[in-house]
Amino acid sequence: MTLILGLESSCDETAAALVTGERRILAHRLAGQEAAHRPFGGVVPEIAARAHVEMLTPLVAAALDDAGIALDAVDAIAATAGPGLIGGVMVGLVTGKALALATGKPLVAVNHLEGHALSPRLADPELGFPYMLLLVSGGHCQLLFVEGVGRYRRLATTIDDAAGEAFDKTAKLLGLGFPGGPAVEQAARAGDPRAVPLPRPLIGSQEPHFSFAGLKSAVLRARDAGLHRAEDIAASFQQAVVDCLIDRTRRALAVSPRATALVVAGGVAANGAVRSALQRLAQERDIPFSAPPLWLCTDNAAMIAWAGCERYREGLIDTLDAPARARWPLDPTAEKARGAGVKA
């Protein structure tokens, strides 16, 4: 039985988890679990590296204690090595290296995005390669064709804001409170998604990417026009995001006939409207739809331990000089998304 200790500290969360190759999550611990205190309007997230430093070692001890396992029983230590806030990444990676050195176990340096990309396989034993992954969170919005462990093709990314960021900033603009995603979703339930005409950036365009910055500006204008209820703006905004996500995902599936499933991961996967629209799209394409449980969609260490497990089983271990990286694309060969100045 493979047993992996996973560490995550690449952004706001500090976390440790123990996961087996048989998909058993023996322990998962998350610090600062005040779920209400999300970015953009919330209480201070744990951005500071020193906060990660203070929390990580006790979390590892607590996770081992929860599982009733001694540190030297693990097969490898998996730690997020990027991308993310560099101070936080270093804390987790250096902790992982120290534990690897002390125990003589191998280190697996995990890409945070790979953690998200493989997490659906931790939750769903039926999910095989290749699959189409929509990764939507506060920091990322990508379509990845997942062909196997370490084999990812990035088909699309955002050319500006991430989808979760658009939710958070819309909540802030409309004074809906925090966390932004759930606040917008709740307000949207009392609103009319057709009430406010909002743009669908890049929909139907030849380029495969996402764009949400213009949508945010349109929300600002709608608010300042004073003609609409916040609920109607929220509902119309959410519908616009759903339309964009679905249009781009449909396009990606059309060019990837080998995809055996449609999978969503990342914090925005918690949004009910996004989930049900993706489910309908999967039905339309006659492929299964898979979404990990919500706690596994947001940042956590179980997904890092699982990605570490998948890599370890393939012999993909790292040396102790593995670098911490602020930017680390999953698919370095991906065609550049056209950046500024694009009008499509």
Added chain:
Amino acid sequence: MLLLADPLATEAAGAALAAVLQPGDAVALHGDLGAGKTTFARGLLAALGLPGEAPSPSFAIVQAYAPPEVRIPIWHVDLYRIENPEDALEFGLDDARLDTALLIEWPERLGPPLWPDTLHLRFEPGPDDVRRLTWQAPASWEARWPPR
């Protein structure tokens, strides 16, 4: 004061700044959500040569770019999520200024004003997509900003 008619004009203003930007410069972008700060930053980064997308730094806080993908080393910084100015200390902005240009959104989150030689640009929304760009340019910027 510059009137920026639409996002393309905002990007063009960013490109104009890119033409005169040097390592060690600090540029603060003031303005509310949706005022055009990130659009300006994207225009600047593209003009510095960035071939791909310039992701919003709101989540990662610091997006660092270096040659060869851009002409000079530059950090695109977004302090929106910083509530405790001390938390920003560990990003090492002071040290970075030794060889890197800094483009800082939400600079007021740092508390006291930035370095005295910072170029301050302020974005205010007008009707439709129009943005009003005003600035406070210290002596070191007088020959470089506003663009001629």
